[in-house]
Amino acid sequence: MKSHLGLRRKIAWQLQTSDAIGYDILSFDEDGTRRQIEVKSTTDKVSDKFSFVMTENERQNALSLPNYWIYRVFDVKNKPIIYMVKNPLKDDLAQIVPVKYQVSVKVKK
Numbered sequence: 001m002k003s004h005l006g007l008r009r010k011i012a013w014q015l016q017t018s019d020a021i022g023y024d025i026l027s028f029d030e031d032g033t034r035r036q037i038e039v040k041s042t043t044d045k046v047s048d049k050f051s052f053v054m055t056e057n058e059r060q061n062a063l064s065l066p067n068y069w070i071y072r073v074f075d076v077k078n079k080p081i082i083y084m085v086k087n088p089l090k091d092d093l094a095q096i097v098p099v100k101y102q103v104s105v106k107v108k109k
Contacts, residue, residue, distance in 0.1 A: 022061030041073040
C-alpha cells in the first residue's frame with residue numbers, strides 16, 4: 001500500500017492545467033486508485049435532493065471514468081457541508097436533462 005503522504009502530494013487541481021479535462025480534482029483512494037472529482041458548490045442550505053449544471057465534457061467523463069465522484073458543497077459562504085457521491089450518473093441516482101446548446105452563426109455580408 002502506498003503512503004498517504006505520497007498520495008497527498010499527487011493530488012492535483014486540474015483547472016490549473018486545463019479546463020477541458022472534465023473534472024476539477026485528481027485525488028486518490030487509500031489504495032492508490034485514481035479518483036476524479038467534480039466539485040459543485042452552492043450557497044443553498046444542505047438538502048438530500050439537489051441539482052446542478054454539468055457540461056457535456058463532465059458528463060462524458062462521468063460516464064467513462066471508473067472512479068468519478070461529485071462533491072456537492074452546500075452553504076459555501078457560512079458553514080460548508082460536503083456530500084461526496086460516487087458517480088450518480090452510473091448508479092441511476094441522477095436524472096439528466098439537457099439545458100444548454102452551443103449556437104454558432106455566420107452572417108452574410
